[in-house]
Amino acid sequence: MRTLYHLWLSPFCRTVRIALAEKNVEVKLQSENIWNRRDGFLALNPAGEVPVLVEVDGTAISTASVICEYLDETYSDPPLLGGNPTQRAETRRLIQWFDIKFNHEVTQNLLGEKMMKQFLGQGEPDSSAIRAGYSNFRYHLDYISYLVDRRNWLAGDDLSYADLTAAAHLSSLDYIGDVEWEKYKGVKTWYARIKSRPSFRSILSDHIPGYQPPKHYTDLDF
Amino acid sequence: MRTLYHLWLSPFCRTVRIALAEKNVEVKLQSENIWNRRDGFLALNPAGEVPVLVEVDGTAISTASVICEYLDETYSDPPLLGGNPTQRAETRRLIQWFDIKFNHEVTQNLLGEKMMKQFLGQGEPDSSAIRAGYSNFRYHLDYISYLVDRRNWLAGDDLSYADLTAAAHLSSLDYIGDVEWEKYKGVKTWYARIKSRPSFRSILSDHIPGYQPPKHYTDLDF
Numbered sequence: 001m002r003t004l005y006h007l008w009l010s011p012f013c014r015t016v017r018i019a020l021a022e023k024n025v026e027v028k029l030q031s032e033n034i035w036n037r038r039d040g041f042l043a044l045n046p047a048g049e050v051p052v053l054v055e056v057d058g059t060a061i062s063t064a065s066v067i068c069e070y071l072d073e074t075y076s077d078p079p080l081l082g083g084n085p086t087q088r089a090e091t092r093r094l095i096q097w098f099d100i101k102f103n104h105e106v107t108q109n110l111l112g113e114k115m116m117k118q119f120l121g122q123g124e125p126d127s128s129a130i131r132a133g134y135s136n137f138r139y140h141l142d143y144i145s146y147l148v149d150r151r152n153w154l155a156g157d158d159l160s161y162a163d164l165t166a167a168a169h170l171s172s173l174d175y176i177g178d179v180e181w182e183k184y185k186g187v188k189t190w191y192a193r194i195k196s197r198p199s200f201r202s203i204l205s206d207h208i209p210g211y212q213p214p215k216h217y218t219d220l221d222f
Numbered sequence: 223m224r225t226l227y228h229l230w231l232s233p234f235c236r237t238v239r240i241a242l243a244e245k246n247v248e249v250k251l252q253s254e255n256i257w258n259r260r261d262g263f264l265a266l267n268p269a270g271e272v273p274v275l276v277e278v279d280g281t282a283i284s285t286a287s288v289i290c291e292y293l294d295e296t297y298s299d300p301p302l303l304g305g306n307p308t309q310r311a312e313t314r315r316l317i318q319w320f321d322i323k324f325n326h327e328v329t330q331n332l333l334g335e336k337m338m339k340q341f342l343g344q345g346e347p348d349s350s351a352i353r354a355g356y357s358n359f360r361y362h363l364d365y366i367s368y369l370v371d372r373r374n375w376l377a378g379d380d381l382s383y384a385d386l387t388a389a390a391h392l393s394s395l396d397y398i399g400d401v402e403w404e405k406y407k408g409v410k411t412w413y414a415r416i417k418s419r420p421s422f423r424s425i426l427s428d429h430i431p432g433y434q435p436p437k438h439y440t441d442l443d444f
Contacts, residue, residue: 059308061308063314063315065318066311070310086283088295092287096285097269
């Protein structure tokens, strides 16, 4: 059976889980405690990070954006990158925007400080990082608003990995109650469309012991 | 004329410059002082970062790895990603390894602290960051050694964007004299092969006023 090594709240893993579900590709989820740096796992991905997709023949593909490219090449229905080189460049630009810039400026400062640090016993959250995270988050929500005001989906007319990547980050932050949905109606409407897709169901049923999501988290009509 | 907005020592820009030269795609280089956050430039790339490639028809493609994908789709000779989905995944994994992990652990700590901070008037270099940079660099040079001991090029049999990306980062660090070539003979041999390619000439002729590279920097037989 195809296996995806993952961690529950990782937006990178969530992107891949949604992509696999959009493409109707079955996969067994295997939680990997990457901080243990298990030899067998490092052999699959020397970076020691999730997600890693292992195909039935043992082929291991790691890194969210790399797995997404691989999935579009091997399970092409539906295509999630775009129909021509310029459109694909726009999708890829936004994937990198969320996985590098948004992750560094928002996800790490909020999810990283408020949850992962405590979970990994790395000390108290850094309040200045959290403040920076909230401040950056508003700027990014403005940018998502700008995009959804002008386009059907984030990268253009069609649903793409850009939507999946952005929604994965937002869903992880929503789990800890950090998204000010009421202030960003356009973003909320776009997110509600993604959230109600069958591909999102598995994400919404995640439950991290000891951490209860807010009530609206699983509500499709929030 | 096709234009590449860039900064001289940026490894991200260097990767794209080498790729364009490998593919014999002519381009006008335009240095962009991104810290000025010029409106016209932000319209090309809202992230405000280089490289940005602007085609003759005005199409703007930003982010090094995204430009590389675009170039392989539009100027396919020679292909620099790999011949099948698994090979391309390996090339892409290594691009991300160097552009995210290596950049964060090494390039930022050395080039960022020792040169860019001073250049941008952001205060004194952080000596603990520099120490961490050197320590991480050894671990990464071990990993590059591991790869070149087992493969013809970093991602496999053929030259790929993985080599270009890694060599671009190393070349920027070599400009400030930070690569211990003599301790890593295999890496040195691999780098000498890339460095002697015609596509690398423009990189080696870069000269940053006030910062002299070490003597071996431009020497093909160093």
